[in-house]
Amino acid sequence: MTSTAQFAPAPASADLGVYGLGVMGANLARNFAHHGHTVAVANRSIERTERLMERYSEEGDFVPASNVEDFVASLKTPRVAVIMVQAGNATEVVIDQLAEHMEEGDIIVDAGNTLYKDTRRREEALRKRGLHFVGMGVSGGEEGALRGPSIMPGGTVESYKRLGPMLESISAHVDGEPCCTHVGPDGAGHFVKMVHNGIEYADMQLIAEAYDLLRRVGGLSVEEIAEVFESWKDSELDSYLIDITTEVLSHTDAKTGKPFVDIIVDAASQKGTGAWTTQTALELGVAVPAIGEATFARAASSSPLVRSAVRDAALDGGEQASGFDAGADRDEFVAQVKDALYASKIAAYAQGFDEIAAASELYGWNVTLADMARIWRGGCIIRARFLGDITAAYEEDPHLASLLVAPTFAQALERCLPAWRTVVATAALTGVPAPAFSSSLAYLDQLRSDRLPAALIQGQRDFFGSHTYHRVDDVDGTYHTLWATEEREEEKWD
Numbered sequence: 001m002t003s004t005a006q007f008a009p010a011p012a013s014a015d016l017g018v019y020g021l022g023v024m025g026a027n028l029a030r031n032f033a034h035h036g037h038t039v040a041v042a043n044r045s046i047e048r049t050e051r052l053m054e055r056y057s058e059e060g061d062f063v064p065a066s067n068v069e070d071f072v073a074s075l076k077t078p079r080v081a082v083i084m085v086q087a088g089n090a091t092e093v094v095i096d097q098l099a100e101h102m103e104e105g106d107i108i109v110d111a112g113n114t115l116y117k118d119t120r121r122r123e124e125a126l127r128k129r130g131l132h133f134v135g136m137g138v139s140g141g142e143e144g145a146l147r148g149p150s151i152m153p154g155g156t157v158e159s160y161k162r163l164g165p166m167l168e169s170i171s172a173h174v175d176g177e178p179c180c181t182h183v184g185p186d187g188a189g190h191f192v193k194m195v196h197n198g199i200e201y202a203d204m205q206l207i208a209e210a211y212d213l214l215r216r217v218g219g220l221s222v223e224e225i226a227e228v229f230e231s232w233k234d235s236e237l238d239s240y241l242i243d244i245t246t247e248v249l250s251h252t253d254a255k256t257g258k259p260f261v262d263i264i265v266d267a268a269s270q271k272g273t274g275a276w277t278t279q280t281a282l283e284l285g286v287a288v289p290a291i292g293e294a295t296f297a298r299a300a301s302s303s304p305l306v307r308s309a310v311r312d313a314a315l316d317g318g319e320q321a322s323g324f325d326a327g328a329d330r331d332e333f334v335a336q337v338k339d340a341l342y343a344s345k346i347a348a349y350a351q352g353f354d355e356i357a358a359a360s361e362l363y364g365w366n367v368t369l370a371d372m373a374r375i376w377r378g379g380c381i382i383r384a385r386f387l388g389d390i391t392a393a394y395e396e397d398p399h400l401a402s403l404l405v406a407p408t409f410a411q412a413l414e415r416c417l418p419a420w421r422t423v424v425a426t427a428a429l430t431g432v433p434a435p436a437f438s439s440s441l442a443y444l445d446q447l448r449s450d451r452l453p454a455a456l457i458q459g460q461r462d463f464f465g466s467h468t469y470h471r472v473d474d475v476d477g478t479y480h481t482l483w484a485t486e487e488r489e490e491e492k493w494d
């Protein structure tokens with residue numbers, strides 16, 4: 001049913017506007033209103049605007065608009081319009097409509113999960129028209145949008161001067177500090193949000209692997225695993241994701257009386273940000289195996305035909321009955337899994353921060369890594385005690401080659417390494433898949449190796465494609481071996 005109601009055009013009285021009133025947009029608008037801002041609200045279909053006014057108009061100062069023109073006219077100058085619609089074409093359409101009615105110096109903010117390359121393109125186009133375009137990451141889900149998200153805005157410093165105080169007022173706060181800062185120019189905000197999500201995928205996968213190992217190898221019941229996770233809240237693993245894992249595992253399905261986790265189809269979905277983080281890392285030449293494995297694990301879980309074909313074809317995991325008995329000393333195994341989880345988590349976060357550093361360097365964004373960790377301490381999905389330690393590590397040395405070498409984490413890795421190896425080996429021996437645990441360990445082992453078999457790869461490349469190599473005794477020189485000749489003579493090319 002289409003509503004015919006119209007809101008009367010209002011004078012320019014709103015501090016900012018939110019366009020797109022799905023749950024996220026509506027909650028963001030309410031959050032701004034709760035903090036004393038006058039908020040213009042509009043949506044493509046007017047029913048959502050009407051619903052927001054019916055339900056929440058008492059909560060603060062809202063200025064409803066029936067269409068884009070009235071919405072823009074109701075904003076104080078320089079105008080700020082926050083868009084919260086589906087990424088892709090819907091966002092493009094709304095940006096065009098807003099820009100048509102806006103004037104030089106006005107600010108359009110895209111608060112959706114948009115690919116940073118689109119943001120860079122749009123920012124450049126709108127800049128030419130005298131408008132500011134801010135790609136802004138918002139994390140914390142629906143509840144966060146309402147009660148205090150972590151906010152990652154990009155765009156110009158000038159736009160942040162107008163926007164920043166409003167955003168900081170509605171963001172989560174930790175130790176009195178807002179979980180919001182100006183990330184950097186053009187697409188920096190959306191880039192950092194993308195990597196946040198990639199890390200989110202890795203963290204969730206690692207927790208899921210820990211659960212699976214405790215259950216299938218350690219022999220713990222779902223209830224016991226929930227208790228184990230609950231106890232980890234008192235440790236360096238304390239995080240929102242551990243909290244919600246405990247909640248999910250503690251839940252019993254009302255219909256069957258089974259653990260809730262057992263009635264969910266084991267196929268994990270994704271909307272694309274993990275894949276973007278992985279693809280982008282490949283483009284930048286940065287290793288993010290934990291994020292990649294987490295993304296691939298979702299894909300593998302969601303391939304029912306392949307899974308059943310492989311299961312049916314004698315590859316059914318018979319080795320799981322190999323006689324390994326982690327249950328013999330359950331407490332020790334639980335402690336080992338805990339160490340493996342923490343060490344893998346350090347590796348996964350190190351990879352994500354490396355990716356941000358590489359993009360910041362390439363695009364000249366000057367992203368302050370300590371600030372990214374700081375604004376992720378609260379509000380967002382990966383919020384955790386651990387992020388306070390990452391903040392401190394980057395504050396102490398902003399040019400850390402890797403988080404792995406920060407003293408706190410280097411010591412933790414050293415302490416966890418024996419247990420980590422045992423858990424990864426146990427996973428392999430028992431046939432319980434732990435791709436993120438194992439790839440994180442392999443990542444550390446690669447980085448700590450004195451010599452890597454990459455030398456052999458260079459030899460192979462030179463053999464079949466004259467791709468050349470450098471010699472250890474002349475690293476700046478470029479060499480090729482004449483493999484087809486009997487003498488295998490070496491040539492120096494430059």
Ligand code: 6PG
Binds near residue numbers: 138141200269272381
């Ligand atoms: C957040 C979340 C949010 C969304 C994820 C889910 O930070 O609030 O990351 O952005 O829940 O994108 O992604 P998937 O559907 O791909 O798991």
